[in-house]
Amino acid sequence: MTFDVLNPDDLLKVDPVFGQLSFDNHEQVVFCNDKDTGLKAIIGIHNTVLGPALGGVRMWAYNSEWEALNDTLRLSRGMTLKSAITGLNLGGGQAVIIGDAKVHKTPDLTRKFGEFVHSLSGRYITAEDVGMEPADMDLVREVTPYVTGMSESKGGTGNPTPIAAFGVFMGMKAAAQFQYGSDVLEDRHVFVQGVGNVGEALVENLINEGAKVTITDINKERLAYVAAKYNVTAYEGQNFFREDMDIYAPCALGATINDQTIYNLKAKIIAGAANNQLAIEGKHGAILKERGIVYAPDFLINAGGLINVYAELENYSRQEIIRQTENIFNTTLEILERAQAKNLATNQAAVEVAYERILARKKEVQEK
Numbered sequence: 001m002t003f004d005v006l007n008p009d010d011l012l013k014v015d016p017v018f019g020q021l022s023f024d025n026h027e028q029v030v031f032c033n034d035k036d037t038g039l040k041a042i043i044g045i046h047n048t049v050l051g052p053a054l055g056g057v058r059m060w061a062y063n064s065e066w067e068a069l070n071d072t073l074r075l076s077r078g079m080t081l082k083s084a085i086t087g088l089n090l091g092g093g094q095a096v097i098i099g100d101a102k103v104h105k106t107p108d109l110t111r112k113f114g115e116f117v118h119s120l121s122g123r124y125i126t127a128e129d130v131g132m133e134p135a136d137m138d139l140v141r142e143v144t145p146y147v148t149g150m151s152e153s154k155g156g157t158g159n160p161t162p163i164a165a166f167g168v169f170m171g172m173k174a175a176a177q178f179q180y181g182s183d184v185l186e187d188r189h190v191f192v193q194g195v196g197n198v199g200e201a202l203v204e205n206l207i208n209e210g211a212k213v214t215i216t217d218i219n220k221e222r223l224a225y226v227a228a229k230y231n232v233t234a235y236e237g238q239n240f241f242r243e244d245m246d247i248y249a250p251c252a253l254g255a256t257i258n259d260q261t262i263y264n265l266k267a268k269i270i271a272g273a274a275n276n277q278l279a280i281e282g283k284h285g286a287i288l289k290e291r292g293i294v295y296a297p298d299f300l301i302n303a304g305g306l307i308n309v310y311a312e313l314e315n316y317s318r319q320e321i322i323r324q325t326e327n328i329f330n331t332t333l334e335i336l337e338r339a340q341a342k343n344l345a346t347n348q349a350a351v352e353v354a355y356e357r358i359l360a361r362k363k364e365v366q367e368k
Ligand SMILES: NC(=O)c1ccc[n+]([C@@H]2O[C@H](COP(=O)([O-])OP(=O)(O)OC[C@H]3O[C@@H](n4cnc5c(N)ncnc54)[C@H](O)[C@@H]3O)[C@@H](O)[C@H]2O)c1
Pocket: 129, 130, 131, 160, 161, 164, 193, 194, 195, 196, 197, 198, 199, 216, 217, 218, 219, 222, 251, 252, 253, 254, 273, 274, 275, 302, 303, 305, 306
């Protein structure tokens, strides 16, 4: 215990939570700390109008608590939008655990996180995200029912990444239909950044379609492995934005479309799995529109993983999961056409549709 933490002069002179731009009307933010296991986690519950806030838990070695909080808030809001636009009866939430999963993740830490989830009585339902796996969700399930994405042997739908990748593929095809008048990706040059779980599965879909694929990853072993497995070109380094490509598929972390990259990008389509691809949504969405680059909104086309875990709550069949994920093609095309008709950036049109659904539900409840 320390006794000098209350000195008001030591507080930072900025509003740390409510004052953050990314706070965007969050309903609740929970800071979780456990000395024994070393757990430091943040749970963000953005909106529960459509249902309980479902969103993954990400374990990452953030450079600071600010970065971790900002990531929580942005991802949590993204989940609200994702559920709403996909037509699921779920709200939006997200958790992050601060630490390197390879070094700091232990069964006790994971279970302790589950106990914090349980303390929220179902307002937040967790799932796997970067740094976590179905086996971790099995541990969380030992202490709370408010978890999805467990292993198939534990009654879960297992690894959601093939479905997530299939949804991204559908969204990419819809963007091609809009940009080129054909959804066929044969001979299109697709540059995939990040060939982890989703990136690799996306590469497989693209190869099967006959696309020309280049991949990059900061993990050199992974890059070499995926390049050899699918016989695709490997690009080493981070300066690929000026490279010739038709489609850029960000499948690593967020904010890769930013002030440094946006004017260099040669692609005519951006469609990938990463969450929060635009560093500054309003600004960068508008620049992409001006530059004639079709941006398939991330939260719309990467919803396959969410559809997959939602099936655990609703007892959907595999067929229904695939049908709903395939429908990402139609929704994406509708959003791109709406954006064009209303002269909006595509991300703005998608946010508009998501909030229309939330507001309609709110009104319905208020009128009851
Ligand atoms: N897994 C899902 O079901 C799912 C669903 C929706 C969205 N997403 C999002 O998609 C993205 C990828 O998810 P995943 O499950 O494949 O994660 P992952 O950790 O398996 O893969 C991410 C890959 O990106 C690489 N990487 C990280 N930074 C990079 C950089 N700067 N340049 C190049 N490569 C980089 C990593 O080395 C890793 O191989 C994440 O943003 C995740 O939030 C995942």
